[in-house]
Amino acid sequence: MSASPIEPAGTRPGAGPGGYANPYVAGIGLGLVLLGAFVIMGRGLGASGAFSSTLAWLVNLVAPAHAQANEYFQGYLGDGSTHPLKAWLVFEVIGVLTGALLSGLLAGRVHFAIEKGPRATAALRLACAFLGGMLMAFGAHLARGCTSGQALTGGALLNVGSWAFMIMVFVGGYAAAWFMRWQWR
Amino acid sequence: MMTPLYKYGFFGDEMSLIVAVLLGIGFGFCLERAGFGSARKLAAQFYLYDMSVFKVMFTAIVTALLGVTYLGWIGWLDLSQVYLVPTYLAPQIVGGLVLGVGFVVGGYCPGTSAAAVATGRIDGMVYALGIFAGTFVYAEAYPAIKGFVNATPMGQVTLPQVFDIPWGVLVFAVVLMAVLGFWGATRVERWIGSRS
Numbered sequence: 145m146s147a148s149p150i151e152p153a154g155t156r157p158g159a160g161p162g163g164y165a166n167p168y169v170a171g172i173g174l175g176l177v178l179l180g181a182f183v184i185m186g187r188g189l190g191a192s193g194a195f196s197s198t199l200a201w202l203v204n205l206v207a208p209a210h211a212q213a214n215e216y217f218q219g220y221l222g223d224g225s226t227h228p229l230k231a232w233l234v235f236e237v238i239g240v241l242t243g244a245l246l247s248g249l250l251a252g253r254v255h256f257a258i259e260k261g262p263r264a265t266a267a268l269r270l271a272c273a274f275l276g277g278m279l280m281a282f283g284a285h286l287a288r289g290c291t292s293g294q295a296l297t298g299g300a301l302l303n304v305g306s307w308a309f310m311i312m313v314f315v316g317g318y319a320a321a322w323f324m325r326w327q328w329r
Numbered sequence: 330m331m332t333p334l335y336k337y338g339f340f341g342d343e344m345s346l347i348v349a350v351l352l353g354i355g356f357g358f359c360l361e362r363a364g365f366g367s368a369r370k371l372a373a374q375f376y377l378y379d380m381s382v383f384k385v386m387f388t389a390i391v392t393a394l395l396g397v398t399y400l401g402w403i404g405w406l407d408l409s410q411v412y413l414v415p416t417y418l419a420p421q422i423v424g425g426l427v428l429g430v431g432f433v434v435g436g437y438c439p440g441t442s443a444a445a446v447a448t449g450r451i452d453g454m455v456y457a458l459g460i461f462a463g464t465f466v467y468a469e470a471y472p473a474i475k476g477f478v479n480a481t482p483m484g485q486v487t488l489p490q491v492f493d494i495p496w497g498v499l500v501f502a503v504v505l506m507a508v509l510g511f512w513g514a515t516r517v518e519r520w521i522g523s524r525s
Contacts, residue, residue, distance in 0.1 A: 164364035167381040168511075171388020173362070177355035178389060179396035184348055186333030187412045189356050191440035195460045203465070215475075216468035235346045237443055239353020244444035246354070247361035256449045259368035259436060273368075273452040276435015277442070277459020278466065280428050284439065285467045286478060287424025288414050291438040292356075294421075296386065298414055300393035302487045302499060305416030309425040316429020321375035324433045328372045 163251065178300055187232075188297025192281065192290040194237035196220055201228040261328040272327055332400070336410040357444055366444035368436025368452055375433050378521045380514035387507040398500050416483040423477075435459065 164170075181188055200220035204211040211217040221228050248254040260269040284290040287309045289298070295313060298306020331337050335345055363385045364370040373379035400406035432438055435456045437445055442460070445453025471478075489496045 164370070164381070165362040167363060167384035168388050170359050170363035171385040172392050174356070174359040174385060175389035175392025175396070177352060177359060178393040180355070181352050182393065182397055182411050183332045183400065183406060184334050184352070185345065186336040186410050189352065189440075191438070191443060192460070195439060195457070196464055199461050199464045199468075202461075203468075214468055214471070216471040230346070232345060232349045235349035236353035236356070239350040239355075240357035240360070240440065240443045241353075241447040242350070243354035243357025243359075244361040244366055244447035245357075247358045248366060248444075248448035251361075253361070253366070254448045256451060258452045259445070259450055260452065261369065269452055270455045273435050273437075273456040274459040274462070276431045276433075276437070277456040277461075278463030279431030280435055280438060280456075281431075281460045281463025282467050283424045283426070283428030283431055285424070285464070286420045287428060288417065288421065290428065290440065291386075291432075292440040294414065294425075296389060299386075299390040300397065301408075301411065301413055302394070302489060302496075302503075303413050303416065304483060304486050304488055304491050305414060305418060305421040307488060308416075308418060309421045309428075312422050312425025313429040313432065316426040316431075317375045317433050318429075319426075320430040320433040324372075325376065327434075327436075328369060329376060 163253075174296075175300070178296060181297075182300075185232075188293065188301070189236065190233045190289065190293035190297070191237060191240070192284040192293060193231070193233035195281065196285075197228050197231045197234050204228065261326070263329070264327045269327060272324070330405065332406045333410050336407070356440070357447065360441055360444040361448060365441040366448045366450060366453070368445065368450070371438075371441060372433060372436050376521075377517050378525070380518055383514055384511055387510060391504055391507045394500060394503060398496065413485040413487070415485050417479060417481055418483060419481040420478050 178189055197220050200211065200217045203217055204221055211221060245254065258266050258269055260266070280290070287294055288305070289309075291313065294306045295310040299310055334340065335348075340348075360366065363381060365382075365385070370379065371382055374382035397406060397408055397411070401408045428438070437453060437456050439460060442453045442456045446457055488494070489499045492499075
């Protein structure tokens with residue numbers, strides 16, 4: 145059902161577990177991409193904003209009156225002079241999908257699978273994935289950014305709110321971990 | 330030459346979208362290389378047997394932070410032109426907490442779910458649908474919670490400004506903390522690994 149099991153770290157010196165890149169090498173690569181975004185664009189990376197633009201566009205297609213009456217969607221639709229999908233983060237996430245696919249193909253990791261521990265059923269795992277996505281979206285909106293737009297980008301700019309956010313992400317994750325261990329271990 | 334290039338008018342909006350795709354490709358490639366297209370790899374951070382999330386994230390933060398610091402010092406980067414998300418402390422603390430819970434429940438964050446979708450992970454696709462659902466709920470709830478979302482505004486502010494510590498000193502502290510964190514994380518991984 146899923147890829148090779150994740151081995152404990154440090155089993156193969158020089159390489160990360162599961163055939164993945166060494167985390168420090170991947171981290172330097174990611175840091176240089178982020179630095180590139182700062183130097184070229186004057187902004188950092190993101191992800192959740194692309195979902196917001198896409199949803200605003202979809203709701204506007206299905207129920208234009210509803211979308212335009214909603215203050216939140218209105219912010220993404222603007223005055224209608226530009227297409228809601230013509231947003232920087234939408235294009236960036238198209239790149240993320242492409243880059244991840246490229247890396248996955250090179251490593252032979254592209255296949256349909258459900259990522260879960262041996263004890264979890266597929267149905268429960270997918271239900272949790274949906275619920276987790278909802279929680280994540282709500283949290284990212286409250287925080288004005290997700291792990292990319294806040295923690296990574298703001299972390300590297302010593303942004304006060306980003307550091308407070310990042311610490312709380314780890315607090316929330318570790319607090320919930322015990323209740324969710326059936327899903328992963 | 331002065332950067333950020335876009336802010337200094339080296340190219341326009343159309344070109345910026347091409348730059349977005351190229352930066353995104355680099356971002357997605359690094360995420361998948363690190364193993365972040367896999368929810369099990371990401372969740373492992375919270376069960377302490379694989380702390381790659383912490384290691385990759387803080388290596389990236391330190392790399393970019395050192396980059397902007399040195400480029401600023403030699404005068405090639407105008408850091409005042411790099412966009413800083415304004416701080417609203419209370420909603421960002423609560424948002425971080427909710428997002429952290431969502432991370433362990435769902436197994437991804439928005440960026441890593443894109444890497445999961447691209448490599449065929451069905452749970453990543455369902456997670457992405459959950460993001461749309463959560464965004465819709467947020468949009469509908471927005472009028473009611475607007476007051477809290479905009480509570481405790483502090484403006485665009487950095488840690489050196491708030492704590493009145495020189496930028497360079499704080500950069501050094503972050504680097505030191507990261508290196509100690511990497512050392513500690515590896516020790517914890519070995520300890521947990523030897524127990525199971």
